[in-house]
Amino acid sequence: MSRIGKLPIKIPTTVDVTNDNSIVKVKGKFGTLERTIPEVIGIEQKDGTLIVSLNNETRANKALHGLYRTLINNMLIGVSEQFLITLILQGVGYRASVQGKSIVLNLGFSHPVDIVIPDGITVEVLQNTTINIKACDKEQLGLFAAKVRSWRPPEPYKGKGILYKGEQILRKAGKSGKK
Known part of the structure; x- marks a missing residue:
């Protein structure tokens, strides 16, 4: 499992996150962003945090785990702060x-x-x-x-x-x- 991918993502109070199948949509005061994620990556939303998890742990999927966690975190920072x-x-x-x-x-x-x-x-x-x-x-x-x-x-x-x-x-x- 990726060390970066395991870290939870804190959702700012001014940001709305929706997860439909394989599309993550993030809406904040500076705009709206959306990204398609692979099916091997799962996203759970609990108590104001997002947790990115893997369904199948192979070497390539572990790399995607950390990558998509960072991309989602950048989306949250971008729409809240720029x-x-x-x-x-x-x-x-x-x-x-x-x-x-x-x-x-x-x-x-x-x-x-x-x-x-x-x-x-x-x-x-x-x-x-x-x-x-x-x-x-x-x-x-x-x-x-x-x-x-x-x-x-x-x-x-x-x-x-x-x-x-x-x-x-x-x-x-x-x-x-x-x-």
């Missing part, structure tokens, strides 16, 4: 702004980069160089942040690019010149 990723634009002239349902980035190209913001994700730009991205679905949030970052990943020589908050860039020495 997840946040902060991106920092590092470079001369790099800046961002939100215009309608898209984010416009000036990243040193000859043209501004226009990225459409998906439904369920909110983007806030602070001081032109800090982007706060919030969503209740952790998976979609990470994909969107990676899409924005892919336009200018950090480079190791000058440290310019789009960085996650708190990320350390390993710097390389440039050419040493003639000897």
Whole structure:
């Protein structure tokens, strides 16, 4: 049995959880999420906690046990608190702004980069160089942040690019010149 999968999940008071056959639906103040779970995984709801259990213990099912317990826990956290990723634009002239349902980035190209913001994700730009991205679905949030970052990943020589908050860039020495 998975060590992570055995842990009970505490349900916040503002969240409603319904389990119909193999679909788990979670509803909170920031939105509604649903996920299909395999038949080998059972979910019990008791006294404000969820317990994820296995019907058949094989090696593959043990891995799914921990995975789906974590996915359900992330759904509960997302609809009650939301997840946040902060991106920092590092470079001369790099800046961002939100215009309608898209984010416009000036990243040193000859043209501004226009990225459409998906439904369920909110983007806030602070001081032109800090982007706060919030969503209740952790998976979609990470994909969107990676899409924005892919336009200018950090480079190791000058440290310019789009960085996650708190990320350390390993710097390389440039050419040493003639000897």
